[in-house]
Amino acid sequence: MGREEWLKRLRAKGQRAAQAPPQERAVDAPEPGSPVPAARHRPPPATAVPWGVRVAAEAGWRLLVIAATLWVLVQAISAVRVLVLAFVASLLITALLQSTVARLHRHGVSQGLATAITALLGFALLGLVGWFVVWQVMTNLAELSSRLQDGIEDAKRWLLNSPFHVTEAQIDDLTRMLRDGIGSSREQLADAGLQGVTVVLELLTGSLLALFSTLFLLYDGPRIWRWSLKFAPAPARPALAGAGPRAWDTLTAYVHGTLIVAFIDAVCIGLGIYILGVPLAVPLAVVVFAGAFIPLVGAVVSGLLAVVVAFVANGVFTALLVLIIVLGVQQLEGHILQPFILGRAVRVHPLAVIFSVTAGGLVAGIGGAVVAVPLVAVANTVAGYLLNRPAEPQPGTAGPGRRADGP
Numbered sequence: 418m419g420r421e422e423w424l425k426r427l428r429a430k431g432q433r434a435a436q437a438p439p440q441e442r443a444v445d446a447p448e449p450g451s452p453v454p455a456a457r458h459r460p461p462p463a464t465a466v467p468w469g470v471r472v473a474a475e476a477g478w479r480l481l482v483i484a485a486t487l488w489v490l491v492q493a494i495s496a497v498r499v500l501v502l503a504f505v506a507s508l509l510i511t512a513l514l515q516s517t518v519a520r521l522h523r524h525g526v527s528q529g530l531a532t533a534i535t536a537l538l539g540f541a542l543l544g545l546v547g548w549f550v551v552w553q554v555m556t557n558l559a560e561l562s563s564r565l566q567d568g569i570e571d572a573k574r575w576l577l578n579s580p581f582h583v584t585e586a587q588i589d590d591l592t593r594m595l596r597d598g599i600g601s602s603r604e605q606l607a608d609a610g611l612q613g614v615t616v617v618l619e620l621l622t623g624s625l626l627a628l629f630s631t632l633f634l635l636y637d638g639p640r641i642w643r644w645s646l647k648f649a650p651a652p653a654r655p656a657l658a659g660a661g662p663r664a665w666d667t668l669t670a671y672v673h674g675t676l677i678v679a680f681i682d683a684v685c686i687g688l689g690i691y692i693l694g695v696p697l698a699v700p701l702a703v704v705v706f707a708g709a710f711i712p713l714v715g716a717v718v719s720g721l722l723a724v725v726v727a728f729v730a731n732g733v734f735t736a737l738l739v740l741i742i743v744l745g746v747q748q749l750e751g752h753i754l755q756p757f758i759l760g761r762a763v764r765v766h767p768l769a770v771i772f773s774v775t776a777g778g779l780v781a782g783i784g785g786a787v788v789a790v791p792l793v794a795v796a797n798t799v800a801g802y803l804l805n806r807p808a809e810p811q812p813g814t815a816g817p818g819r820r821a822d823g824p
Contacts, residue, residue: 491780502784503623507630509791511638512669513676514539518635532635540628546703553699571732623784656806660799667798671791674758679709681754682716682746686723689742693735695727709750711786712770716747765794 494501514535521531576583634641642661649657687702695701701723708719720743728736765773770790777789 495780498781498785499619499623500626502781502788503626504630505788505792506623506627506784507634508668509672509788510539510627510631511634512665512672514631514635515638515669528636532632535635536632550700550703553697656803659806660802663802664795664799668791668795671794674755675710677758678750678754679706682706682709682750685746685749686720686743689746690723690727690739693727693738694731695723695735695739696730697726701726711774711783712790714771714774714786716750720744720747765790765797769793 517535518528518531521534522528526534573588576588577585646654646657646661683702683706686705687698690701691698701719704722705716705719708715711718720740723743724736724740727739770793773789773793774786777785777787777792779785781788
């Protein structure tokens with residue numbers, strides 16, 4: 418192909434491209450003499466991300482902020498758990514005793530004198546119960562020790578005559594291994610003793626803090642609540658002021674209802690094990706009463722303790738009878754007492770109870786397990802009130818039954 422023929426074909430191709438419609442022309446082949454087109458506009462990178470991914474990212478970093486805030490809050494509570502538990506315990510005691518103070522005040526007794534009388538009677542009653550439990554334990558300790566020895570001998574004879582073919586030499590070897598294990602764990606036992614001393618000191622400190630906090634809350638609770646509202650932002654104060662009394666009513670109903678349920682549990686189980694001849698019936702009833710303040714978990718643990726004492730002291734048949742009594746009382750509590758006495762206002766789902774008790778126990782031990790459920794019940798009441806609370810009319814807008822320009 419010659420040069421002239423090649424140039425002729427190139428000119429023909431350019432003419433055909435110039436005569437073609439605009440939509441058929443190549444984008445990257447501008448007309449001769451025309452300016453170079455600008456680069457094609459690209460959208461921002463954020464708009465190229467799918468909508469679902471953007472929503473997940475927005476929710477993800479907010480959840481991370483909430484998780485970090487909760488972690489810091491848990492660490493702060495753990496650092497001052499004695500103070501927090503003492504204050505919460507004082508709130509529970511105040512919710513229990515405030516009705517007595519109010520009743521005395523309505524009959525003409527001054528607020529200070531009514532607080533002093535109620536506190537003295539309440540703590541005196543608590544001290545008498547503690548002294549009676551210790552006295553019962555010390556009185557029945559010798560009998561329980563002798564029954565424990567008899568129970569061990571009975572278990573040994575049963576193992577020797579059982580179809581498991583256990584020999585006396587094997588039982589002696591097991592006893593010697595247990596004795597050697599306890600002897601080699603003296604350092605761990607010493608550390609446990611030191612930890613026990615620390616727990617006792619923390620318990621005494623928390624008891625004193627709870628005592629003083631209870632006195633001040635009984636005497637000047639409403640004024641303390643109004644003073645604490647000043648630390649909240651001004652727009653949130655009306656909502657908090659409305660949620661506070663409802664939360665306090667829920668806490669009071671929970672404490673009173675749980676006290677009645679615990680008393681019924683202790684009386685029923687205590688009478689049952691007393692009739693069966695199990696020693697330490699009164700101390701075990703007190704343990705059941707205290708355990709009832711930890712829903713579900715506390716009742717199971719205190720009931721198992723009564724079963725173990727019955728097994729050691731009276732044998733397998735009595736332990737089975739005690740187990741039947743404990744299970745029957747727990748069914749009565751779960752299906753009749755709690756729904757009837759506590760009511761729907763303070764009821765919490767069993768799954769929430771398990772999670773809250775576990776979380777409270779992990780954060781603050783037994784004290785955290787005790788106060789976890791009432792805190793969840795109060796939080797449930799507050800959240801329900803805030804979610805169902807009618808919105809406040811904004812300035813310049815007409816509220817229900819009211820004009821915007823005047824009352």
